Amino acid sequence: xxxxxxxxxxxxxxxxxxxxxxxxxxxxxxxxxxxxxxxxxxxxxxxxxxxxxxxxxxxxxxxxxxxxxxxxxxxxxxxxxxxxxxxxxxxxxxxxxxxxxxxxxxxxxxxxxxxxxxxxxxxxxxxxxxxxxxxxxxxxxxxxxxxxxxxxxxxxxxxxxxxxxxxxxxxxxxxxxxxxxxxxxxxxxxxxxxxxxxxxxxxxxxxxxxxxxxxxxxxxxxxxxxxxxxxxxxxxxxxxxxxxxxxxxxxxxxxxxxxxxxxx
Amino acid sequence: xxxxxxxxxxxxxxxxxxxxxxxxxxxxxxxxxxxxxxxxxxxxxxxxxxxxxxxxxxxxxxxxxxxxxxxxxxxxxxxxxxxxxxxxxxxxxxxxxxxxxxxxxxxxxxxxxxxxxxxxxxxxxxxxxxxxxxxxxxxxxxxxxxxxxxxxxxxxxxxxxxxxxxxxxxxxxxxxxxxxxxxxxxxxxxxxxxxxxxxxxxxxxxxxxxxxxxxxxxxxxxxxxxxxxxxxxxxxxxxxxxxxxxxxxxxxxxxxxxxxxxxxxxxxxxxxxxxxxxxxxxxxxxxxxxxxxxxxxxxxxxxxxxxxxxxxxxxxxxxxxxxxxxxxxxxxxxxxxxxxxxxxxxxxxxxxxxxxxxxxxxxxxxxxxxxxxxxxxxxxxxxxxxxxxxxxxxxxxxxxxxxxxxxxxxxxxxxxxxxxxxxxxxxxxxxxxxxxxxxxxxxxxxxxxxxxxxxxxxxxxxxxxxxxxxxxxxxxxxxxxxxxxxxxxxxxxxxxxxxxxxxxxxxxxxxxxxxxxxxxxxxxxxxxxxxxxxxxxxxxxxxxxxxxxxxxxxxxxxxxxxxxxxxxxxxxxxxxxxxxxxxxxxxxxxxxxxxxxxxxxxxxxxxxxxxxxxxxxxxxxxxxxxxxxxxxxxxxxxxxxxxxxx
Numbered sequence: 001x002x003x004x005x006x007x008x009x010x011x012x013x014x015x016x017x018x019x020x021x022x023x024x025x026x027x028x029x030x031x032x033x034x035x036x037x038x039x040x041x042x043x044x045x046x047x048x049x050x051x052x053x054x055x056x057x058x059x060x061x062x063x064x065x066x067x068x069x070x071x072x073x074x075x076x077x078x079x080x081x082x083x084x085x086x087x088x089x090x091x092x093x094x095x096x097x098x099x100x101x102x103x104x105x106x107x108x109x110x111x112x113x114x115x116x117x118x119x120x121x122x123x124x125x126x127x128x129x130x131x132x133x134x135x136x137x138x139x140x141x142x143x144x145x146x147x148x149x150x151x152x153x154x155x156x157x158x159x160x161x162x163x164x165x166x167x168x169x170x171x172x173x174x175x176x177x178x179x180x181x182x183x184x185x186x187x188x189x190x191x192x193x194x195x196x197x198x199x200x201x202x203x204x205x206x207x208x209x210x211x212x213x214x215x216x217x218x219x220x221x222x223x224x225x226x227x228x229x230x231x232x233x234x235x236x237x238x239x240x241x242x243x244x245x246x247x248x249x250x251x252x253x254x255x256x257x258x259x260x261x262x263x264x
Numbered sequence: 265x266x267x268x269x270x271x272x273x274x275x276x277x278x279x280x281x282x283x284x285x286x287x288x289x290x291x292x293x294x295x296x297x298x299x300x301x302x303x304x305x306x307x308x309x310x311x312x313x314x315x316x317x318x319x320x321x322x323x324x325x326x327x328x329x330x331x332x333x334x335x336x337x338x339x340x341x342x343x344x345x346x347x348x349x350x351x352x353x354x355x356x357x358x359x360x361x362x363x364x365x366x367x368x369x370x371x372x373x374x375x376x377x378x379x380x381x382x383x384x385x386x387x388x389x390x391x392x393x394x395x396x397x398x399x400x401x402x403x404x405x406x407x408x409x410x411x412x413x414x415x416x417x418x419x420x421x422x423x424x425x426x427x428x429x430x431x432x433x434x435x436x437x438x439x440x441x442x443x444x445x446x447x448x449x450x451x452x453x454x455x456x457x458x459x460x461x462x463x464x465x466x467x468x469x470x471x472x473x474x475x476x477x478x479x480x481x482x483x484x485x486x487x488x489x490x491x492x493x494x495x496x497x498x499x500x501x502x503x504x505x506x507x508x509x510x511x512x513x514x515x516x517x518x519x520x521x522x523x524x525x526x527x528x529x530x531x532x533x534x535x536x537x538x539x540x541x542x543x544x545x546x547x548x549x550x551x552x553x554x555x556x557x558x559x560x561x562x563x564x565x566x567x568x569x570x571x572x573x574x575x576x577x578x579x580x581x582x583x584x585x586x587x588x589x590x591x592x593x594x595x596x597x598x599x600x601x602x603x604x605x606x607x608x609x610x611x612x613x614x615x616x617x618x619x620x621x622x623x624x625x626x627x628x629x630x631x632x633x634x635x636x637x638x639x640x641x642x643x644x645x646x647x648x649x650x651x652x653x654x655x656x657x658x659x660x661x662x663x664x665x666x667x668x669x670x671x672x673x674x675x676x677x678x679x680x681x682x683x684x685x686x687x688x689x690x691x692x693x694x695x696x697x698x699x700x701x702x703x704x705x706x707x708x709x710x711x712x713x714x715x716x717x718x719x720x721x722x723x724x725x726x727x728x729x730x731x732x733x734x735x736x737x738x739x740x741x742x743x744x745x746x747x748x749x750x751x752x753x754x755x756x757x758x759x760x761x762x763x764x765x766x767x768x769x770x771x772x773x774x775x776x777x778x779x780x781x782x783x784x785x786x787x788x789x790x791x792x793x794x795x796x797x798x799x800x801x802x803x804x805x806x807x808x809x810x811x812x813x814x815x816x817x818x819x820x821x822x823x824x825x826x827x828x829x830x831x832x833x834x835x836x837x838x839x840x841x842x843x844x845x846x847x848x849x850x851x852x853x854x855x856x857x858x859x860x861x862x863x864x865x866x867x868x869x870x871x872x873x874x875x876x877x878x879x880x881x882x883x884x885x886x887x888x889x890x891x892x893x894x895x896x897x898x899x900x901x902x903x904x905x906x907x908x909x910x
Contacts, residue, residue, distance in 0.1 A: 161452045165444030174444040178452070194349065194443075194460065214441045215448030233543070237332055237349055237462050 023148070030151045034121055037107035099219070099258040102126050106253050107151060116158040116182055120255060123148045131217060133258045138246045139223030140164065140211060141255050154255070157224060158188040158245060165215035166192065166224055168199050169208035177209060177224055177243065188245035190225060195239040201227040209243050219258065317494065324539065325429055325526050326492040330502030331519020331544035332462045336476060336509060338556040339582070339784040345476055345510070347546075348465030350599065351438040351458055353405050353446055354431035357424060358534040359455040360397055367393035391421055398432070401456055405434055408449045409442050428532045430498050431459050437599065464503070466594035472559050474617035475552075475586040475719065475782070477508020478597040490523045491540065508617075509552065509782060511720050519547040553582030553784040558898050562587040562871075565894035571854075571873035572619035573891050574765035574780075575899075578772045578865040579790045581780050583717070585869065585895055586762070588622070590614040621723040623758040624853045624872055627840030627884065628685045628818075630706075630753025632771065632806065634694050635678060637705035639802045643697040646805030649675040651692035662745050664691055682809025683817030685839060687752050694751020695744060702750060703730040708794075709767050710777045711759060717780045726763055729756035754842055764870035768857040771796075772836070772865035774803060807862060810836035818885040819856065828893040833900050834862040837892070839884035849878030856888035860896055867899050 010018070051059075088095055104120040111117075122128055124147050134141040134154045142162060146153040155162050159179040166177040173196055180189040192209065201207040206226040213220025223246075230241030307315065336345035371393050375383055384392070395417045402415050413435055423432050434456075438446070446458050464479055482504035502521070505511035522544035527536045562573040566589045575585035590612045596605040609615055616622065638644045651657075653673035656665045666673065666687040673686040681689035694702060706712060712728040727733075729750065731742035749755030759767075762780065769778040770793070777793040798806070811834060814822040818839040822828050840855030852875040859868035871891040875882030 163447050163450075163452060165447040174440050174447070176447045176458075212444055214444030216445050217448045237347060237460065237546075 026146075026148055026151075030119075030148055033108045033119055034150060037105060037121060041105070098261045100261045102128060102257040102259055104152075104255055104257060106255060109250065111158075111182070111250065115161065116156040116179060116188075117142075117145065118154050118156065118252070118255075120152050120154055120257070121150070122257065123151045125150055127259065128152050128257055129259060132260070133218045133222075134255050135222060135258060136248075136252055136255050138248055139225075140218060141249065141252065143217060144257065152257070156249060157190060158182045158249060164218060164224060165212045166209050167212040167220075168195070168201070168227065169210060171196070171199065172212075174212045174214050180242070187247055188249050190243040190245055192227060192230070192241045192243055193238065195230055195241060197232065197237075197239060199230060199239060201230050201241065203228045206244070321494055321496070322530075323527055324492065324495050325528050325532070326490065326495040326497040327429055327524045327526065328490060328497060328499045329522045329524070329544050330500060331521050332546045333464070333479070333503060333510075333519055334517040334547035334549040336517070337549060337551045338554045338559075339551065339584075340555065340557075341551070342556050343467055344472065344552065344554065344556060345594075346465045346467065347462040348598075350436070350461045350463045351443045352431075352433050352436045352461065353438065353450075354433050354457055354459040355398060355401055356455050356457060357398075357432050358428055358532075361531075361533050363397045364390070364393055367397050371396065391417065394420060394424060398434075402434055405446075405456065408445050409435065409438075411435065427498050429526060429528070429534060430500060431457070433459070461500075463599040464594070465598065468556055468560065469595055470591045470593045471556060471563060472554055472586060473508075473591040473594050474588045474619070475508050475554065475583075476594065477510035477512075478506055478594055478601075479503040479510050480506040481600070489521070492523070492525050495525065507721075508719060509550065512718050513550055516550060517547045520545040551784045552782050553577070553584065554586065554782070555584045555899075555902075557902060558585045558895050559587060561894045561898040562891055563589060563591070565891040566873065569873050569887070570613075570618070570876070571871065571888070571891065572617075572622055572761040573869065573871040573895065574619050574761045575867055575869035575895050576765050576769045576778065576780055578769045578778075578859060578868045580788045581766075581769065581778045581791045582784055582788065583780050583782050584867065584899070586617075586619045586782075588616070588618040588620070617719075617721075618872070619761045620717070620719055621721065621760065622872065623723055623725045623727075623760055624844055624855075625755070625757055625842035626753040626759040626764055627842030627853065627855050628687075628690075628753055629764060629838045629840035629855045629857045629870075629884075630757060630759075631682060631685065631690045631751070632810070632838055633706050633709065633711070633767075634690055634697065634702055634751050635682060635806055635809075636796065636798065636802075637702045638693045638697040639678075639798060639805075640705065640796075641697055641701045643701075644678065644693055646678045646802060649677055650696065651676070651686075651689045653686050653688035655688075657688045657691055660744055664688075664748060678805045679809035679812055682806065682838065683812030685813070685818045690751045691748040694747055697751075699730055699742060699747045699750060702747075703728050706757075708776045709770060711763055711767060715762055715766055715780050717762065718782050722762075723760060725758060726760055727756055727758040753840060761870045761872045764855070764857050764872075765868060768859050768870055769865075769868035771806075772859035772868050774798070778868075807836050810838055810858070811862060813837050813839060814858070818883070819858075819889050821885060822889055822893055828890055830860070830893060830896045830900055833860050833896065835860040835896065836862045836865075837889075839889065841881070841883045844874070846874075846878075848876075851875040851878050852880065852882035854882050854884040854887035856884045856892045858892055858896075860900075866903075867896065869895055 084096070102122055104122040106118050107121045108119040110119070128144055128147050130144055130147055132144045134143060140157050142154045142156040142159065144152050145155040157164070157179055160181065162179045164177040165174045167174060175195050176193045178191050178193070180191045182188055206228050209224045209227050211218035211220055211222040211224060225243040225245040227241055228244045230239040232239050332347045335343055335347070338344050368389055372389050375389070395415055398420055399415050402413055405411070406413055420432065443458060450456050450458070480503065481501050483499060483501065505514035505517065510517065522542045523540070524538045525540040526534050526538050529535050558575060562575070562585045566573065566587060569589065571589055573585055573587045574583065576583055592609045592614050596602070639646070644650055652675050653666055655672045656663055664687065673684055673688065676684060676686050676689050706728040712726060714722045714724055714726070734740055734742050734746065734756070746755055750757055766778040766780055770776055774796055775793045776796055778791060813819045814835050814837040819837045822830070822835060822837065835858050837856060837858030842853045842855065843850050844853045854873045854875065855871065857870045859865045869892055871888040873887045873891065
């Protein structure tokens with residue numbers, strides 16, 4: 001009886017009230033999510049402390065090598081950046097838009113057949129905007145769909161409600177990528193549409209799918225996944241296919257939000 | 265005190281008695297129920313099918329979507345005509361019903377609050393609400409795309425009334441960047457969708473425009489081919505071939521339409537997923553005999569002149585080139601030809617396929633027919649020198665000058681006369697042979713009729729005249745002057761570049777007829793028709809004359825000018841320069857026909873280029889020959905490359 005009344009009240013409640021209630025609920029539960037995430041980090045920290053000194057020294061050595069490699073890359077990037085700026089100046093081209101990188105810890109993962117999203121531990125406090133692209137070392141993670149005071153919700157590339165204007169590696173024609181029908185424990189996948197008929201890919205000869213940069217949300221060249229299957233539609237106009245996504249997407253602990261910051 | 269049992273007993277008695285009124289009442293009830301049951305049975309069992317059909321017609325709608333047309337390829341598998349996707353951003357209005365309703369209430373309340381005068385009618389309010397909602401979506405699209413599109417209120421209303429289930433287009437033919445922006449910005453479940461259809465795409469723009477033809481809009485597929493007979497049907501517009509191959513092979517290229525049967529509410533809004541659905545299927549593709557590389561070479565060589573060129577595979581009759589200029593960019597027809605583009609084509613007189621429908625006097629190329637008629641009839645032998653060319657000749661009272669040389673050819677044999685294209689020689693031989701034999705020989709080569717190529721509208725105006733024709737058509741007698749004119753391919757003789765190309769191919773095979781075809785078959789058997797019937801020496805004399813034409817005669821530029829030379833190939837050719845009447849006066853028509861290699865002919869062609877300046881010597885050896893050279897060069901270049909690759 002009480003439950004029925006509550007449902008009835010919720011059904012007839014104005015949209016504004018429902019939105020407010022939902023947001024408040026999220027804000028109220030957010031500290032729990034964040035706290036649980038911090039506890040989890042602490043747990044991992046103590047687990048790591050159990051490693052022997054030899055292991056730490058070895059890891060430190062590996063890290064030093066990687067750092068050296070990255071230092072070189074940073075130096076090269078700096079040189080390339082200077083060259084790009086020189087050419088822009090020379091050709092009187094408009095400057096490329098730049099991004100601020102906000103690295104954020106993943107606080108919660110929420111995977112279901114209807115949506116695929118994760119909560120990160122940065123929100124309005126770091127001026128994260130709705131719609132900002134989220135990336136990791138393997139490519140695109142998704143985009144920010146909700147921003148709260150200290151957390152944000154990321155809609156993942158596996159979510160059926162997310163679309164990206166993509167390109168097949170080596171091609172410039174934009175196609176549509178959309179998250180697939182992903183099961184909770186299944187390997188992540190996506191779907192592509194409007195693929196030109198001269199594009200071929202298969203599981204044995206997959207093709208890289210990357211962001212086109214034409215849609216205005218994602219910068220170009222970020223990996224989305226690997227096309228493992230394409231087939232022609234009955235009307236012969238396009239091909240459609242399946243994209244295999246990086247399994248690491250479901251286990252990410254840290255991501256980077258790209259916040260647009262005007263011209264570089 | 266009376267016992268209760270007595271009263272009860274009286275009640276029981278009254279219930280169980282046979283009151284006639286009750287019986288009558290029961291009877292009436294039974295009768296009425298019977299009538300009702302009979303009525304229900306009649307409606308359900310007898311008229312059930314009719315009601316079911318009426319209900320279906322009222323609640324179901326059928327949408328028919330045309331299938332994409334098949335592609336057209338050249339003989340090497342290059343796409344000449346394909347389909348390019350056409351992206352549009354559309355609004356599914358049937359998904360907007362709640363929004364329309366909310367907007368209607370909002371607009372009505374606003375009017376009630378602010379309007380002091382007449383309140384709009386409900387129909388007007390609905391119209392305002394519809395436009396307002398669609399405009400909101402249009403603004404959203406404009407914001408994404410940086411456009412400034414507007415909503416046509418009356419068009420929207422028409423769409424709502426007649427085509428509610430079809431998508432309403434907000435922006436058509438999106439650029440790739442716009443498509444990409446919408447993909448990323450439109451929510452997946454928005455009533456705004458990126459809709460894909462297709463339109464014809466021509467990768468080679470104007471190449472072979474007249475031959476390939478173009479398509480126009482038609483009203484879509486025939487309703488009767490689909491299930492759902494009698495349903496209200498909404499058809500999306502399709503395309504139909506209007507000219508060229510597109511028209512000729514329309515039934516092959518035409519795609520198979522798909523359909524959807526939907527359930528709708530009384531207002532026509534879709535209420536459930538489709539009851540039946542079948543996707544459209546692309547039409548069959550067609551492989552033409554054209555070689556696009558040769559075609560482009562021919563068109564580049566004709567350039568901004570008015571002219572036509574046809575090249576055939578001698579062995580099979582497959583058309584390798586069919587060029588006609590001026591032409592038009594076929595992409596301007598896709599998706600729709602604008603009025604400005606149509607006016608431009610009209611002004612440049614570019615609609616006509618001159619290769620198929622341009623009838624010109626064939627000039628000296630016709631001398632080959634005269635030669636064969638004379639040889640076959642015994643009027644001359646190859647080594648005879650029937651005339652001494654002094655630069656002119658009197659036929660009756662008319663003075664005929666020899667235009668094809670420096671004025672004085674002297675005594676010539678047949679090969680020399682063909683090579684030098686001496687008019688005096690052929691007037692003499694023509695008069696000696698007679699119009700009857702010349703006309704008969706030309707008809708044997710099918711020069712008096714259409715070739716029957718698979719293209720619509722081939723002209724029937726090609727003409728091989730004779731005395732009967734002149735009497736019947738002009739009520740005049742045939743004169744020796746007419747025969748003289750005919751002997752050099754002038755006067756009433758009329759041929760198209762296609763008929764002359766067929767003639768060249770027939771001559772190359774030593775036969776009298778070539779049936780041209782535009783369809784490529786990998787293993788098409790060689791054509792064989794009636795042999796010409798020349799002796800070996802007679803045939804050699806003609807070939808010698810034709811080879812002489814391009815080595816030292818009127819077409820010698822083909823071997824002497826480095827830019828025109830086709831290395832390592834022996835070519836048999838014949839130039840022609842005919843006078844044609846144009847609005848600006850008499851101008852020359854430059855002709856060149858040829859085949860190659862002489863020893864084993866593979867390609868035959870005919871080129872005709874219009875002169876533009878009256879009085880200018882627009883010689884075939886100078887203006888038509890370079891076009892033939894370009895085609896031959898490309899043909900043998902490709903052949904040698906293929907041999908080297910193998």
